[in-house]
Amino acid sequence: MRIALELERLAGTWQGKNLLWLSEEPIESVTTATVRMAAGGTCLCVEYVWSYEGEAVEGILLIGRQGAGAVQGIWRDSFHSSEEFLISDGKAEGSGDVQILGHYAAQSGPDWGWRTLLRADGKDRFEIMMVNISPDGEETPAVRMEFGRTVRLD
Numbered sequence: 001m002r003i004a005l006e007l008e009r010l011a012g013t014w015q016g017k018n019l020l021w022l023s024e025e026p027i028e029s030v031t032t033a034t035v036r037m038a039a040g041g042t043c044l045c046v047e048y049v050w051s052y053e054g055e056a057v058e059g060i061l062l063i064g065r066q067g068a069g070a071v072q073g074i075w076r077d078s079f080h081s082s083e084e085f086l087i088s089d090g091k092a093e094g095s096g097d098v099q100i101l102g103h104y105a106a107q108s109g110p111d112w113g114w115r116t117l118l119r120a121d122g123k124d125r126f127e128i129m130m131v132n133i134s135p136d137g138e139e140t141p142a143v144r145m146e147f148g149r150t151v152r153l154d
Contacts, residue, residue, distance in 0.1 A: 007044045007063070007096055007118075010035045010126055014147035018050035021141045027052065031145050038062070046118075046128070048145060052079060061128070063098055063118065073100040073116060080142070086114055096120035101133075110135040114142075124149040 018031035031050035038045040043064035050057050059077030066072050066089075073088040075081065081104070088102030098118040103111040113133030120126045130143040 007092070007098070007120070008037055008041070009096075009123055010044065010046075010120060011037055012149055013151040014126070015150050016145060016147040019141075019144040019146075020050075020052060021143070026141070026144070031147070033145070033147055039064070048128075050145070061116070061118075063100070065092070069093075071098055071100060073098075073102070075102070075116065088114070088116060106135075115139070 012035060014033040014035065016031055016033075018029045019026035020029070021027075029051045031048055033046055033048040035044065035046050037043070043062050046061040046063075048059050048061075057077060057079040059075070059079075062074045063071055064073075069091050071090055071092045073090065075086045075088065076084070084104075086102040086104055088100035090098065090100030092098045097120065099115065101113055101115050103113050106112050112135060115131040115133060117129045117131075118126065119129070126147050128143070128145045128147075129141070132140045132142045134140070
């Protein structure tokens with residue numbers, strides 16, 4: 001089953017800014033992304049690069065349909081999750097927005113949540129927001145990537 005047409009239109013190359021929260025003030029860097037359809041059009045693949053303290057951070061996010069409005073995401077990057085994949089479940093909105101939620105083990109105590117929102121803003125802009133969720137439900141921004149299109153793949 002193909003992924004929604006709203007996501008297919010994101011295929012192309014993108015550039016923008018990355019905001020990383022390690023404290024109250026975010027750290028800003030340049031980010032680039034390549035977005036393509038994969039596995040016969042059944043999933044969207046977003047490969048991105050940003051930097052922290054002069055070192056490149058690479059990540060990949062795969063989003064695929066599971067049925068009417070349901071999606072699953074698989075995410076990994078070299079900064080947050082370099083040793084394992086984060087598998088998340090969620091939903092796709094008719095507008096092209098996708099929201100997924102996964103959980104990861106903390107060093108001690110209960111698991112934490114990680115919410116990812118991919119929001120398409122027309123044909124030439126999109127953003128990815130990632131939020132860390134404590135076991136007691138407190139949400140803290142982690143990453144926000146804002147992209148503008150550089151090349152469209154049709």
